[in-house]
Amino acid sequence: MKYKTSLIGIFSAVTIWQIIAWLKIFNPIYFASPYEVIAESIKMIQGGAVFIDLTLTIYRIAVSVIISSLIGIPLGIAFGYFARIYKYVGEIVDFLRSIPPIVIYPLLLIVLGPGDSSRIGVALFGSIVVLVLIISNGLFQQAPLRRQYFASLGANKVQLVNHIVWYEALPHVMVALRTAVSLSIIIIVVTEMLVGAQYGLGTRVQNVQITSNIPDLFVTIIIIGLIGVLFNKTLICLDKKLVFWKSN
Amino acid sequence: MIEIKNLKKKFFCNGSNKSLFSGFDLVIRKSEKIGLFAPNGSGKSTLLNILAGVDKDFAGTVSIEGKRISYMHQDTNATLAPWFTCEKNILLVRKYHHLGIEKGKALLKRFVNEIEINFSLDQYPFMLSGGQRQIVALLRALIFEPDVLLLDEPFSALDIEKRAAFIEFLTKHFTNNLTVIMCSHRGDEVKSLLDRAVILEHQSETRITMDICRSKFHSKQEFEQIISKIRFKKNGHEI
Numbered sequence: 001m002k003y004k005t006s007l008i009g010i011f012s013a014v015t016i017w018q019i020i021a022w023l024k025i026f027n028p029i030y031f032a033s034p035y036e037v038i039a040e041s042i043k044m045i046q047g048g049a050v051f052i053d054l055t056l057t058i059y060r061i062a063v064s065v066i067i068s069s070l071i072g073i074p075l076g077i078a079f080g081y082f083a084r085i086y087k088y089v090g091e092i093v094d095f096l097r098s099i100p101p102i103v104i105y106p107l108l109l110i111v112l113g114p115g116d117s118s119r120i121g122v123a124l125f126g127s128i129v130v131l132v133l134i135i136s137n138g139l140f141q142q143a144p145l146r147r148q149y150f151a152s153l154g155a156n157k158v159q160l161v162n163h164i165v166w167y168e169a170l171p172h173v174m175v176a177l178r179t180a181v182s183l184s185i186i187i188i189v190v191t192e193m194l195v196g197a198q199y200g201l202g203t204r205v206q207n208v209q210i211t212s213n214i215p216d217l218f219v220t221i222i223i224i225g226l227i228g229v230l231f232n233k234t235l236i237c238l239d240k241k242l243v244f245w246k247s248n
Numbered sequence: 249m250i251e252i253k254n255l256k257k258k259f260f261c262n263g264s265n266k267s268l269f270s271g272f273d274l275v276i277r278k279s280e281k282i283g284l285f286a287p288n289g290s291g292k293s294t295l296l297n298i299l300a301g302v303d304k305d306f307a308g309t310v311s312i313e314g315k316r317i318s319y320m321h322q323d324t325n326a327t328l329a330p331w332f333t334c335e336k337n338i339l340l341v342r343k344y345h346h347l348g349i350e351k352g353k354a355l356l357k358r359f360v361n362e363i364e365i366n367f368s369l370d371q372y373p374f375m376l377s378g379g380q381r382q383i384v385a386l387l388r389a390l391i392f393e394p395d396v397l398l399l400d401e402p403f404s405a406l407d408i409e410k411r412a413a414f415i416e417f418l419t420k421h422f423t424n425n426l427t428v429i430m431c432s433h434r435g436d437e438v439k440s441l442l443d444r445a446v447i448l449e450h451q452s453e454t455r456i457t458m459d460i461c462r463s464k465f466h467s468k469q470e471f472e473q474i475i476s477k478i479r480f481k482k483n484g485h486e487i
């Protein structure tokens with residue numbers, strides 16, 4: 001049922017897009033029609049080079065998300081649980097969040113060189129700050145009764161974290177992860193566009209300046225959008241599974 | 249023994265301090281079974297929160313003797329862990345007190361048979377009705393063989409049949425050494441479980457208006473007759 005309505009929506013959007021192309025509202029040199037896009041994507045699939053770009057971009061995003069989770073989730077939980085720490089670092093984290101992550105790219109380029117590590121470094125900076133901020137703030141806002149109650153029943157600190165705090169944090173972790181993923185996608189693609197990546201979807205977009213292959217550009221943009229959708233849908237599924245007590 | 253001396257408790261709400269207790273005293277002897285009776289908002293739950301250590305924001309001295317203090321909170325929704333099954337919720341507290349889980353399972357099975365619980369404890373708390381959750385919370389309060397038991401309106405959501413079953417059950421499990429504090433609105437329900445009743449009243453502060461001990465009566469019936477008259481309506485109590 002849900003799929004049916006979504007499909008109708010997508011189909012209508014593509015139809016309107018095709019009609020706009022037919023009416024030549026925009027100059028056809030810069031505006032690819034759905035038909036051209038489909039034809040181009042078949043060509044790209046047969047050529048195969050796009051898969052290298054796609055794999056590398058997804059790899060960079062995945063590495064960023066995994067490493068930032070390993071650092072950001074425990075930090076966020078610690079800051080949120082020990083409300084006293086949160087009071088000290090809350091403003092600092094908020095300040096760091098206000099810095100557009102991309103501005104530290106030049107610095108990382110100097111320190112780490114133009115390879116993947118500087119790209120992933122920027123994504124890590126952005127994602128970790130977002131994870132820490134959302135998770136710690138979420139836990140900080142949580143009513144303390146359940147924690148206090150379980151402590152009064154005799155649970156020690158470790159048991160409290162394992163049995164209560166971790167689960168109270170989980171819904172916030174899922175929200176934070178979704179934000180971190182979209183941020184990582186933006187940062188990875190943008191840094192690919194900026195400096196020295198040989199492969200990657202960002203590089204592919206950037207190359208259009210040389211090749212002027214507009215349909216290729218359109219397909220690449222759509223692929224980047226689909227990566228976001230894929231990550232997002234996976235996380236939503238995971239959220240329903242892991243945070244089952246909330247949806248009920 | 250439980251000793252509350254010169255207890256002061258304020259709540260800060262709407263920009264002003266509201267004083268609930270200011271110099272409240274109460275002594276409860278070891279193995280006493282005491283009922284706290286008071287109308288809504290008199291501070292029964294607040295008192296139990298303080299005794300159990302859930303609420304640490306108070307002045308005065310509160311000392312409570314006991315190796316294992318068990319507290320059944322009034323809000324069962326907020327004090328059960330929705331991410332664990334009911335059985336796990338119940339048995340978990342034994343772990344906190346280094347008591348065997350296998351023995352706990354056997355004990356729980358006995359409890360379930362005695363009260364004739366007709367729903368599965370493999371469910372998660374959010375799948376249960378309010379009354380069923382209250383039963384789970386009661387079982388959790390009893391599963392780790394406490395020596396002090398604090399019960400906050402333990403039967404408020406139970407139907408008459410389950411209430412009777414639980415009162416029979418508790419009569420059996422209120423062993424000689426167990427100290428009990430139980431909050432309630434009505435004396436007639438819990439009279440057989442108690443040997444002392446304290447009636448509280450909140451005017452500008454909460455204080456004790458009546459303290460009835462079973463030892464002062466000739467017979468158990470006489471005591472229970474008095475206790476069963478305790479009940480609260482909208483405007484104060486009649487006794």
Ligand SMILES: Nc1ncnc2c1ncn2[C@@H]1O[C@H](COP(=O)(O)OP(=O)(O)OP(=O)(O)O)[C@@H](O)[C@H]1O
Nearest residue numbers: 259260261268286287288289290291292293294295
């Ligand atoms: N967190 C809080 N903030 C402000 N006021 C509070 C808070 N908790 C309780 N109070 C106030 O303290 C008073 C006592 O509340 P308490 O829950 O202890 O009453 P109670 O005797 O248990 O009532 P009931 O029979 O309804 O359970 C109430 O008047 C309430 O308004």
Ligand SMILES: [Mg+2]
Nearest residue numbers: 292293322400
């Ligand atoms: Mg209460």
